[in-house]
Amino acid sequence: MKIPFVDLKAQYFSIKEEIDQAISNVIQDSAFIGGKYAKVFEKNFANYLGVKNCIGVGNGTDALYITLKALGVFDGDEVITVANTFIATSEAITMSGAKVVFVDCDKDTYNIDVDKIEATITSNTKAIIPVHLYGQPAEMDEIRDIAKKHNLYVVEDAAQAHGSEYQGQRIGTIGDIACFSFFPGKNLGAYGDAGAIVTNNDNLARKARMFANHGRIEKYNHEFEGTNSRLDGLQAAVLDVKLKHLDKWIERRRTIAKMYDAGLNDIVITPSVISDVKHVYHLYVIRIKDRDRVKELLAEKGIATGIHYPIPLPFLEAYSYLGHKPEDFPVAYSMKDEILSLPIHGDMTDEQVEYVITNLKDIVNKMYKKGNA
Numbered sequence: 001m002k003i004p005f006v007d008l009k010a011q012y013f014s015i016k017e018e019i020d021q022a023i024s025n026v027i028q029d030s031a032f033i034g035g036k037y038a039k040v041f042e043k044n045f046a047n048y049l050g051v052k053n054c055i056g057v058g059n060g061t062d063a064l065y066i067t068l069k070a071l072g073v074f075d076g077d078e079v080i081t082v083a084n085t086f087i088a089t090s091e092a093i094t095m096s097g098a099k100v101v102f103v104d105c106d107k108d109t110y111n112i113d114v115d116k117i118e119a120t121i122t123s124n125t126k127a128i129i130p131v132h133l134y135g136q137p138a139e140m141d142e143i144r145d146i147a148k149k150h151n152l153y154v155v156e157d158a159a160q161a162h163g164s165e166y167q168g169q170r171i172g173t174i175g176d177i178a179c180f181s182f183f184p185g186k187n188l189g190a191y192g193d194a195g196a197i198v199t200n201n202d203n204l205a206r207k208a209r210m211f212a213n214h215g216r217i218e219k220y221n222h223e224f225e226g227t228n229s230r231l232d233g234l235q236a237a238v239l240d241v242k243l244k245h246l247d248k249w250i251e252r253r254r255t256i257a258k259m260y261d262a263g264l265n266d267i268v269i270t271p272s273v274i275s276d277v278k279h280v281y282h283l284y285v286i287r288i289k290d291r292d293r294v295k296e297l298l299a300e301k302g303i304a305t306g307i308h309y310p311i312p313l314p315f316l317e318a319y320s321y322l323g324h325k326p327e328d329f330p331v332a333y334s335m336k337d338e339i340l341s342l343p344i345h346g347d348m349t350d351e352q353v354e355y356v357i358t359n360l361k362d363i364v365n366k367m368y369k370k371g372n373a
């Protein structure tokens with residue numbers, strides 16, 4: 001059996017007619033940049049989340065960058081984020097002109113450790129970017145309290161958390177502003193690059209929309225310099241079709257996660273979920289000794305896995321200028337060689353899930369027997 005990490009082909013074939021029709025409509029209307037399909041999707045995604053404004057942009061990295069510019073972040077400011085995330089989060093901070101300040105992650109959820117945030121705040125700190133990593137909400141109550149106390153903005157990096165909930169409220173509506181990615185492999189993915197910014201703050205929304213479109217007031221009248229990062233019609237139309245299926249796909253991910261939990265609980269460390277949240281399992285990340293060997297043996301059985309992420313951001317060459325040491329981020333450092341992401345997606349069958357569980361159990365049992373686990 002072959003178990004791909006994600007299966008975008010299977011997803012396409014399950015909704016082929018709707019997608020083909022939607023793409024054909026956009027081409028027939030020549031609504032390529034912005035236009036009616038982008039507007040419709042923006043409105044539907046805002047309604048889905050329960051937020052006032054949605055601005056479609058070119059990708060999730062731009063969403064973060066444009067957001068920081070809309071907040072007025074620039075040279076000399078500092079922005080806090082978590083050590084274990086995708087580099088896009090910190091790239092956007094640097095692109096905005098601010099200094100990246102990393103905080104270690106929590107040993108159970110791998111989200112930002114809220115007890116370590118305050119120690120990193122200085123008079124230059126402008127914002128905190130919690131990442132809802134793997135699809136699990138960060139501890140937003142604590143983060144909001146800290147932000148309020150120190151007068152900071154909260155920007156949610158929701159690139160992995162479409163549809164997830166915190167205390168009954170959809171992720172993306174809790175901070176001042178939030179950023180989504182629709183990279184094809186995300187829980188809601190386009191057929192190319194795409195992203196969105198959402199906020200209840202009309203003023204921020206206006207600035208972000210202008211910044212994403214050359215600081216335009218009208219065609220050749222520009223209030224300030226911005227950039228070119230707009231949602232295109234084809235991506236919007238694809239996303240609008242997929243949005244209708246998102247909750248069903250999320251439920252499937254949650255069912256698969258339950259099967260993994262039950263099947264693997266006694267042999268590996270399964271994901272730890274905080275109370276009163278809805279985890280949408282963009283990734284199902286276990287912790288296991290001899291991770292690289294286990295990964296190889298699973299690959300031999302046709303099971304694709306991932307590592308998110310093999311090198312925590314502070315230890316990347318790209319951030320060597322910050323001079324961080326392993327002891328500055330003990331949790332991120334200790335987990336990096338043990339985390340393993342198992343295949344999970346909305347089109348995975350029970351049989352495929354059982355196959356992963358059976359093989360992983362088998363591998364771990366054999367390794368124990370040999371006394372090398």
Ligand SMILES: *Cc1c(COP(=O)(O)O)cnc(C)c1O
Pocket residue numbers: 059060061062085086088089131157159160180181182183193194195
């Ligand atoms: C995917 C991702 C991004 C960036 O999104 P792109 O659309 O690929 O630019 C940002 N943050 C996180 C946590 C991500 O997973």
